Amino acid sequence: MIANLIREREMIDSERGQIRKMELILRNLPDTELYNDPKTGEVKSRQPLHELTDEELEFLGF
Numbered sequence: 001m002i003a004n005l006i007r008e009r010e011m012i013d014s015e016r017g018q019i020r021k022m023e024l025i026l027r028n029l030p031d032t033e034l035y036n037d038p039k040t041g042e043v044k045s046r047q048p049l050h051e052l053t054d055e056e057l058e059f060l061g062f
Contacts, residue, residue: 021060 033048052060 018062021062025060 029050030048032045034043034045036042037044
């Protein structure tokens with residue numbers, strides 16, 4: 001019983017560490033990005049779309 005609680009606590013701590021890493025990554029990403037509208041050529045802003053590759057996730061320890 002105690003061993004299970006210790007193991008669960010270790011898993012929770014690990015997940016908290018991953019959350020802290022993701023918060024740091026998100027803090028360094030811009031909130032908006034500029035792009036040219038393909039129809040009008042007008043410069044607009046949007047929420048950036050980010051995708052991490054498997055290699056990047058592995059580098060970050062996920």
